[in-house]
Amino acid sequence: MTKPTIAFIGLGIMGAPMAANLVKAGYVVTGYNRSPGKIDALVARGGHAADSIADAVTGAEVIITMVPDSPDVEAVVGGPDGIFAHAQPDAIWIDCSTIRPDVAAALAEQAAAHQIQAIDAPVSGGEAGAVEGTLSIMVGGDGTVVESVRPVLEAVGRTIVHVGPAGSGQTVKAANQLIVAGTIELVAEALVFLEAHQVDTTAAIEVLAGGLAGNRILDRKAASMVARSFEPGFRVDLHHKDLGIILAAAREAGVAIPLGAQTAQLMQALRQLGHGGLDHSALLLLVEQLSGRAAKD
Template identity: 40%
Template sequence: MPALSGTTIGFIGLGLMGRPMALHLHRAGATVVVCNRSQTVVDALVAQGLQAAATPREVAARTDTVILMLPDTPSVETVLFGADGVLAGLRPGALVIDMGTTAVLATREFGRRVREAGGDYLDAPVSGGQVGAEEATLTIMVGGSDAAVVRARPLLAVLGSRLTHVGELGAGQVAKAANQVIVGLTIGAVAEGLALAQRAGVDPVRVREALVGGFAASRILELHGERMVSGRFAPGGRATVQHKDMSQALELAQALGLELPATALNRELYARLIALGEGGLDHSALYRLITGAAGTPAEGAGR
């Protein structure tokens, strides 16, 4: 019997990562009810056996668990509490799981409001990008009660290969903020190192090969470094999203009285990349800013 046979799951937000995640749940045996701002992707999923809902309210009214995979905090707030939002159709005892990257303080407030309405709430942001979503190998960082995590674990196990219950509500988003700081700064480090090699007249492809097996080795050098040296910047994780995530991390740090100077500089670099019209490219396109190529046409840039 499939792992999720007999379960009914709502899924709202069918972008680069949400679409394959919803499909994994469906293939694991769940009845999956989907809703998205763009109807085209909904129609494509319905053709594969998933069910459509017209509004977040309808999703909530038809399911016991609702997963959100949305681009930013305002989108989560609108989907939950706006006209025809999830809260308007929430079943008693239903579980809402936010798997996007949402501001920590807002997450705690959203959870409080959902609990007051008779539901439960988890923040379960992910790392692994589009590839991780497609291969169901996401790393999932969870905040919320023990009981809610136990309830969610079977479906989260379908979506990822590593799940960590970090702490109470909001703790998952704190972990994701830390993740995005490390990702953004490491992309910047790889971009600068490979740009240095290029400017010095040494093949960055070979420099990357030399570094992959050494102390500078990382998943980012492996994957994003390859994007940089091959000039392939079709988005897996967009530069605009990385900028948003760095901004959220800095807002959290400010609220805690903590200075993150390298993170602030990295956010500024992404802001410059976006201002040059390249925010829709993969976040590894920071390499184009460092090398001076940003804002100019380039074959293979993935525009």
């Protein structure tokens, strides 16, 4: 079968490698981003350039968006230059952004009114997963539509699961972000604890990762946390936004998330201290400060 043409909007830390992997898989990908340099980088890897959202989506069979927040997605789809105004009938819109579940469900209804088939497909795995094409993708929407674009999703992810109707993907992503934030906080606390006792942290990480305490944060981020290297794979600012989504959704459902709420406060405090542009593993810096311990040279 002929591969569908793809418009990719949002070529940031996650979007750029995802679009590149689609090109690598043989898809014709036209990219748009507010920063032209990101578009040039995609073109250098075999993609095509668009100078507007309208230009990118016109004639595209599949449209993928990867932008920071709910208002950004609403801006991309609406207005005279937006997706809804220019996508062809029966185009499939895949939103890989992380946004509010209720917004995702509402936008899916609006898309249907414009004869566009929408699915919400937020991703997990960070920049490394995006580069490696091993993202976990939680998908909400019509099952038939999801299956029709599964090959597209498989070009950027390893675990693709249809989790329910429109908005469900975002709900599962919220749960994912809750677990990730809490795990980072506990790993940060453990590392500061180990250092305070002058334990060999490299050896400690190895044995912890091999037991019941093993987790992906230990595997992927512990070494850089020990080195105090917080080059952003996923920024504090974005995780702060995601935790706000979780708190609102939990309150709406009447669900208590006491540890999640505490972690959200810690993430907010880290952001207020001026660390919003760092990787979310920089929670270690806050634990260190709360412990009265000087930053490691």
